[in-house]
Amino acid sequence: MDTPATYVQIAFIVISVPNLVVIVGMIALFIAALLAPFPGHRRAVDDGDERSD
Amino acid sequence: MTAMSAPTRPSAPEPTDATWTGAIRRLLERRLPLAHLLPVRQPFFVGSWVYVFGVVAITALIWVIGSGVVLAFFGPGWWHVSGIGRFVNSVHFWAVQVFFVFVVLHLWGQYFMASWRNGRATTWIVGVVIFVVSLVTGFTGYVSQQNLDAQWIALNAKDGINATGAGAFFNVLDFGQIYGIHVMLLPILVTTLVVVHVVQVRMRGVVRPIEVQSPVDDGGQRPDTTS
């Protein structure tokens, strides 16, 4: 990890591969969070005004 | 008169109601009842992984602070000479990376949910302030590393800071000053702001989904100003 990073040039942007991995990873995580089903409780358990607290 | 009087009915004014302490207690009971602070139910639309980003950021912050406490206890030079110290520093380093990743994901999520609606603008503003203060906290941390990176960052940052006039009292080349700000002042500020932010969210509850029809001003929440 102590060897210098590789750099990638995209237009005027010069970015290190580790930073690019982080940013691409973040976008992938965001998209995954949007699409992945959230566990449990899809059915509306109770309707209307009933709140137990 | 017995030593312990019978409990008064809640609506009957107690003699203590006229006290400052009583006033604060009433304020808290009205503004942040425990049922709002620690609810056991959520509206069913809170069912997306996007809602998890904020709490993950908070847990990353706990790891940052925990590892930071250990680093502070053993002193700023420890991690350069100790294997365990290096590991604790690595925890601190990666926890900061995870923290910023999830703070930004949380920002993206809340932005596209327009979570400032219905009276939640100050919650959003506090969130932005947390982000900015975190950036400064991270910066003071990088400058406190006592290695080549710290030397270079300090020498370069000084020009921008000096240009604003802040360099006259905030000297990034002064390790003692920056270290003290990093390990004590800013963590207190960040933690306080995060607590305020969470309390703000709990007071109002999560924002309702964006809907086309004009909402009604209900229960102390202001109307959706973006419609």
Add this chain to the structure above:
Amino acid sequence: MKEPAIDQDAYYRGIPTVPYDLVKELVLAFAASGVVILLLALALSSPDVAPLTIQTWARADPIDFARTAASELAGTSFSAAYGPPYTNGSDSVQTLGPLAPQRWAGNTIRLDPAQDFVLGPLGAAAVGNPDLTAALATYASADEATRQGWLTTYTDALASATTQDGGVAVAAGRYGPVPVLLANLLSDARSGGLDGLLVAGDRFFETDYTRPLLFMGDGAYLAGLAANAHLLGNQWGMMNETGSYPGQAWLWLYSMWYQVPPYNSAPNADLLVVLTMLGVTLLLALVPYIPVLRDIPRWIPIHRLIWRDFYRWRRTHPSTRTG
């Protein structure tokens, strides 16, 4: 129980609720983030390139060291000509029209680089060193024009200097006491003594590294190390880290301005970038009140993905709210 000031029941009326354990979520998130963080720490460790010392610098590049020391004496170094908060110069003072906050804030970290970085340490080293004592006396008694003459001639000669036994060898010339002064400073640096002298000065406890850092920053050697690590400002350096570690990706916008016009050629680039970022941050904070910015979430309907269950439910449970 008094009525809450904010009526969440009314806010969520008509919307079903489900059990949701916030504390368990926090604990699970803590464990999950902990696993990720601990694994990363174990597998990848963290960056720690040893700091440059004046000793290392003097040994690795004595010519650059000598050139830097000469520029401190001449008052032409970056630090010497800087201006507030360090010196009386103005080379690094950044203004924008009538805005001159750097000048307004004043010289609160008073430095005299010639004295603080060179002559002071040499004075300490002159004890028991008659040659150095004499050279210092010669330098002190010369007028400014004479000194500048020596320094300019010597700096020009450094362009074709060679290193010899760790020292600097220049062609013969009229340099006055300058070669003796700088040779002694170099020897002090190579021994490690100058590192301590510049930090501590005449104090015992010191945690302020302003003097040694500015001195090193005035040279080219440290900048060379930084350039190799892609840390220069015009290399998007603010985002980068030594080694193959991720840097500060969150500084992407701050770094970006330095790469584009007009910032990339502006003498007051730092002030411009800071003001730009203050403006951008203010915009971000005030999004709830800014048309267009606050409407984008409706136009780019990512929320329809986030709340898809709700909108599906809504089709069969129309809102009873009017308004």
